[in-house]
Amino acid sequence: MTELKLRILFDDAMLGPGKAALLGHIRDTGSISAAGRQMGMSYKRAWMLVEEMNTAFRDPLVSSARGGAGGGGAHLTPAGERVLALYGDVVATALAAARPKITLLEAMLKPGPSPGDMSGER
Amino acid sequence: MTELKLRILFDDAMLGPGKAALLGHIRDTGSISAAGRQMGMSYKRAWMLVEEMNTAFRDPLVSSARGGAGGGGAHLTPAGERVLALYGDVVATALAAARPKITLLEAMLKPGPSPGDMSGER
Numbered sequence: 001m002t003e004l005k006l007r008i009l010f011d012d013a014m015l016g017p018g019k020a021a022l023l024g025h026i027r028d029t030g031s032i033s034a035a036g037r038q039m040g041m042s043y044k045r046a047w048m049l050v051e052e053m054n055t056a057f058r059d060p061l062v063s064s065a066r067g068g069a070g071g072g073g074a075h076l077t078p079a080g081e082r083v084l085a086l087y088g089d090v091v092a093t094a095l096a097a098a099r100p101k102i103t104l105l106e107a108m109l110k111p112g113p114s115p116g117d118m119s120g121e122r
Numbered sequence: 123m124t125e126l127k128l129r130i131l132f133d134d135a136m137l138g139p140g141k142a143a144l145l146g147h148i149r150d151t152g153s154i155s156a157a158g159r160q161m162g163m164s165y166k167r168a169w170m171l172v173e174e175m176n177t178a179f180r181d182p183l184v185s186s187a188r189g190g191a192g193g194g195g196a197h198l199t200p201a202g203e204r205v206l207a208l209y210g211d212v213v214a215t216a217l218a219a220a221r222p223k224i225t226l227l228e229a230m231l232k233p234g235p236s237p238g239d240m241s242g243e244r
Contacts, residue, residue: 006216007127008224012234015227016127038125058187058232079230086227094128097219098212102130105137105208108201110180112134 002102004095008087013056017088022049023076028060032074050074056060057083126217130209135178137209144164145206148184149217154196172196179205188197 007016018039025035036046054060061080065073076084095102129138140161147157158168176182183202187195198206217224 002133003131004216005129005131007129008227009125009127010228010231011124013231056232057230059230083227083230083235086223090223090227093223094126094216094220098216101208101212101215105130105205105212106132108179108205109132109182110178 002106004091004098004102006091006094008090010056013052014054019049019053020084021078023053023061023080024048026050026074027081027084029074030073030075032062032064035074039101054055124223124228125218126213128216129212130180130212135174137175137205140177140206141171142206142209143170144204145175148172148196149203152197152242154184154186154194157196170197175205 005017007014021039022035022041025038026032029035029038032046032050033043036043039046041049050062050064054062057079060077061083062074063077064075076090127139129136137147143161144157144163147160148154151157151160154172155165158165161168163171170226172184172186176184179200179201182199184203185199186197
């Protein structure tokens with residue numbers, strides 16, 4: 001299945017698959033460091049990306065409390081939920097609209113062996 | 123102006139802004155190495171990307187003659203012209219369709235200083 005990876009370059013900010021996935025994992029895990037770990041990302045990088053998003057948007061997207069031993073926990077704010085949903089909408093809308101052109105490109109590709117295709121000529 | 127960077131992930135191939143730009147520069151310069159140079163890309167990497175595209179598609183996208191001192195020259199085949207045009211269509215179609223959602227995201231960004239905006243409060 002052909003997929004689309006889509007990066008939105010605003011004038012002074014950027015939103016792409018990495019940040020969107022990080023937001024999704026923070027929502028699911030309730031923790032910035034756990035979310036980063038699930039993406040093979042260092043704690044520092046995950047925090048940096050969250051800071052970048054919280055700075056770029058009018059309202060912060062992630063609310064967190066730096067905690068003690070167990071970490072402080074984090075969750076998406078309403079703005080964070082909305083940005084994540086809108087990013088998903090952008091990708092879905094873009095893919096649906098571009099699908100006919102993508103199908104034309106697919107038809108130009110060399111046919112690859114289908115998974116499990118054991119047939120030879122017959 | 124918000125832009126969209128878009129990477130198409132086929133089952134066994136990938137087409138994104140880098141390869142599309144490389145095709146465009148090859149068309150404009152008639153040379154793989156000159157095209158690579160314009161993108162700050164090594165000769166080796168430019169050739170590798172061209173090989174990747176020529177292998178992925180049924181018909182090669184770039185036709186080249188390895189030449190002597192001056193290099194052999196290269197040009198887009200009809201398939202190359204078509205893939206480049208279709209990729210441009212995909213990006214334009216995706217951006218047009220997703221524009222309303224992107225506008226909603228833009229409205230959530232912190233207002234940045236406009237270029238040349240010298241105004242304080244008044």
